[in-house]
Amino acid sequence: MELQHLVFRVASSGDSAALEQMFQNDPQLINRPDFDGNMPLHWAALSGSTAAVQVCLDALSRRDDLDVETEVQRQNFMNQDAVCCAVTSGNLDSVKLLFSYGGRTDYRFSDTVPVLIEALHGSNVQLTSFLLDTLDVDFDRSRNDRYWIELLKPDLNVSLAHYKLLQAHAVPYNVRIFREVCDTLLQFTVENPGLEEFLIYLCKDAVTQCAAHIAVLANYFRRVSSFLLRKMVPHNGNLDCVHRMQRSNVFQSPISAPGWLYVLTEWGLSPKRLSSVVRQDSVLLDLIGLNQQDNSTHLKPIISDPSLLPLVLYFAVLALKFPFPTWLSSWNSFFSKVCNSDCSLSTSFDLHATQHSRSVFDFFWRDVFPFICDRAVFVLNCNDLSFEMIETQVGLLFEHTFLSVPSTHPRQADSQVILLIKVLSSFPASSKLPGHELFLHVIRQHICPWIPPVTTPLNRAGEAAFAALHTLSNIPLLECILEFSPHLVRFLISRMEHWSDQIRIDVVVDYLIISYRESELTAHVPEDCLKLLSPNSLGTSYRNLFSSLESRVAILNSEPYTLQELTKIQVRLHLRRFQFSPRSQPSLHSINQLIQCLPIPSSVQQFLKCNT
Known part of the structure; x- marks a missing residue:
């Protein structure tokens, strides 16, 4: 044939x-x-x-x-x-x-109707309508749930028209189908035409179609509301989609500070961001209820909990305006419009902590701090501001926050070492941010100076593992921490299970040896490599890594040091002794700051600062 x-x-x-x-x-x-x-x-x-x-x-x-x-x-x-x-x-x-x-038009005894499925895949709504009018289908017999999913396509305007046709022809519908359609729609992007219209119609229609399942609906309404707030608002440049949800009585506002922070993070990192100051101000006024243009319909506040208002406004201003120089004046201006003398940012933080049994300090450093860093790096990567300008504004932000909310200051931490570990573990393992130059600046200026040079033993589980993964994957970050605490660097390196395939083994081994020397205040490197590591850090999967460590230690112990190398080691050890002593001042906390105070040429200072 x-x-x-x-x-x-x-x-x-x-x-x-x-x-x-x-x-x-x-x-x-x-x-x-x-x-x-x-x-x-x-x-x-x-x-x-x-x-x-x-x-x-x-x-x-x-x-x-x-x-x-x-x-x-x-x-x-x-x-x-x-x-x-x-x-x-x-x-x-x-x-x-x-x-x-x-x-064929008779599908009364069929489990599926291929022509209808094919029509729902297409974009000819008139053709679909004709088929529904012409075909004889027993939808109770056929797999009717499939039709509702098959109609979803990139052009959601067509999908919504098909959706309404199925409704008009009484194709069976239930809360399970609503959930499946909603779950699928929430995987679409805001670039898909008709997404906003479909989501709002779907929620509004569910109020009558699935009224008996109010708990399920409330959960999905909250998800849709969050999606529209996160994705559609920065895409549209306004809160109109939220007001449409409100008019349909299906809008569910985030009920917690972390929920709002999750939403507003997208405003600050959206590729299609609100760059116009006028539109930013309009959105902020609308968010706090001072920009409702339709006075004929009184809408409930978007921020349903008044106690969250200062905190949400703070997040929103940071998301839209930080680190541009006007962010602080904008915050003061908007804050004065909605908050009285009894209300403050500190009070709002405290209320959040009370409601969620979580300290203000923990919330700021675990949730808000990564958001601030992400936003600053995003603006820097967009080439909107210079690195120096962003550095200045980051410093101003910390100064303002520590003054307004004293409980967020690093000195309030039970352990500044644990604070740093908490910060490093707050980012996803795939994040490049912990090695970013701006992030290193923040760590060096605002966290590391508070870390005591000599640290006590720490718990190695959980957060420490993620902190070690980030630190070992970013050598500049490792160097930054080594400036202030060789004990902490040794703690992060000395467990081989934290060594990933992405790290440079030779460099990490060198830093392990340096941190051992400078934490033990000895130029001697023990021949027994196990003394460099944490107990129980070896397993069969780490034999190759241990062999690399043994080889490096053997070379160090067999080859004589040059006078230059020996001098550098001894000078750094003397500086570490001073750093560890009670005489050391916080202003001279890092070893590099001590080196800069030495009356020696700058080239020699640079030689002493270099860890390799």
């Missing part, structure tokens, strides 16, 4: 004249199948040419040995008949023509 017989190519091209001539010359071609069981009629229907379909039907009618209705309903090997092929092409006239020649 020829797979590419000319009749199939002509039929698929829709050339009715050429097709008619071929059937006149050879009437047997009309019921000749290709490799997939397609007849010329299937290909003509797929072409979208009604004239070509008519030519095939006429050719079938001229054959006394063929039943036209049977041939029209004949399926290919994919279980598609000619009507289904015509639906795929989106040609309504061809579909009507095939029905007039006996195309």
Whole structure:
């Protein structure tokens, strides 16, 4: 059997004249199948040419040995008949023509309706409407849940039209289908046309369709509300989608400070951000209820809990305006519009801590601090501000926050070492941010100076593992911490299970040796490498790593030091002794700051600062 017989190519091209001539010359071609069981009629229907379909039907009618209705309903090997092929092409006239020649309309005893599924895949709403009016379907028998999912496509305006058609034709619908459709829609992006309209209609319709499942609906309304706040608001540049949800009585405001922070983080990191100051101010006023243009309809506040207002406003201003120099004046201006003398940022933080049994300090450093860093790095990567300008504004932000909310200051930590570990573990393992130059600046200026040079033993589980992973993956971060505490560096390195495949083993081994020397205040490196590591840090999977460590230690202990190397080691050890002593001042806390105070040439200072 020829797979590419000319009749199939002509039929698929829709050339009715050429097709008619071929059937006149050879009437047997009309019921000749290709490799997939397609007849010329299937290909003509797929072409979208009604004239070509008519030519095939006429050719079938001229054959006394063929039943036209049977041939029209004949399926290919994919279980598609000619009507289904015509639906795929989106040609309504061809579909009507095939029905007039006996195309199948009775699906009362079928578990599925291929032509309807195919129509829902397409974008011809009129064709779908015609099929629903024409076909005889027992939707209670068929897998009706499939139709609601099949209609979802990139152009959600068409999907919504199909959705309404299924409703109008009483296709069974329940809360499970609502959940499945909603879950699928929330995976779309805001660039998909019609997404906002569909989500709002879906929620509004569910109020009447699934009223008995109010708890389920409330959860999904909250998810949709969060999605619109996070994604659609920065995309649209306004809160209109939120107001539409409010008017439909389906808007669910975030009920906690972390919930709002999750939403507003997207405002600050969205590729399509609100760069216009006028639009930023308009959104902020709308968020706090001072910019409702439609006075005929009184809407509930978007921030449903008044006690959260200062905190949410703080997050929103940071998301839209930080680290631009006007962020602080904007905060003061908006804060004065909505908050009285009894309300403060500190009070709002405290209320959050009381409600969630969580300290203000922990919330700020675990949740708010990563948000601040992400936003600052995002603006820097967009080349909107210079590195120096952002450094200045980051310092101003910490100064303002520590003054407004004293309980966030690093000196309030039970352990500044644990604070640093907490901060490093707050970022995802795939994040490059802990090694970013701006992040290192923040760590060096605002956290590390508070870390005592000599640290007590720490718990190695949980947060410490993530902190070690980030630190070992970012050598500049490792160097930054080493400036202040070789004990902490040794703690982070000395457990081999924290060594990932991405780290540079030779460099990490060198830093392990340096941290050992400078924490133990000795130039000697023990021949027994196990003394460099934590107990129980070895396993069969770490033998290769341990071999690298043994080789490096053996070289150090076998080769004599140069006078230059020995001098550097001894000078740094003397500086570490001073750093560890009670005489050391906080202003001279890092070893590099001590080196800078030495009356020696800058080139020698740089040599002493270098850890390699």
